Amino acid sequence: EPEVTQTPSHQVTQMGQEVILRCVPISNHLYFYWYRQILGQKVEFLVSFYNNEISEKSEIFDDQFSVERPDGSNFTLKIRSTKLEDSAMYFCASSEEVKGEQYFGPGTRLTVT
């Protein structure tokens, strides 16, 4: 069964450094998403992406965040200058249709020290 994959599984970085989290969505999916879950809190929406454009972003997704689909398979989330409060589990998801079932990847645990 096709799966969403994410790399790395765990990233440790120092405050102020840039990180790139990578995702490979399911190949025939057109809608892509990033969510995050801070330890002990709920899963929160960050951004949705369709047709090489951001469809919607949350208040969390400020100028420090960006997304890109650099080729036909990868979907990346970049944090330009990480803060301690960016420490969380980041989940990528993809969907075949708008408002359809979203398939989630295993997540990247980001630890900012």
Add this chain to the structure above:
Amino acid sequence: AQSVSQHNHHVILSEAASLELGCNYSYGGTVNLFWYVQYPGQHLQLLLKYFSGDPLVKGIKGFEAEFIKSKFSFNLRKPSVQWSDTAEYFCAVNGNTDKLIFGTGTRLQVFP
């Protein structure tokens, strides 16, 4: 603003007991509703979904959920839980856009 409430944060059951996990949402328009499960060390997986039609939906592993529009609820049920159902369960909705709004999750522990 849309929101989802899951009232049970931690549920402990013995095998064969019945399960009902509550989920309420706030949104006045048409919604799609989802229950996701996260087994220990694994990623979020879809248990079941409601888009339209029969408000009683059946999902994988014997789970079902009932959409009650008048109560803004989408409770998850299973008549007889197993030890392997130990996991965290998340209710989620999308309303006017495709972003998912999640509840805080319910941790279910099932003891043999």
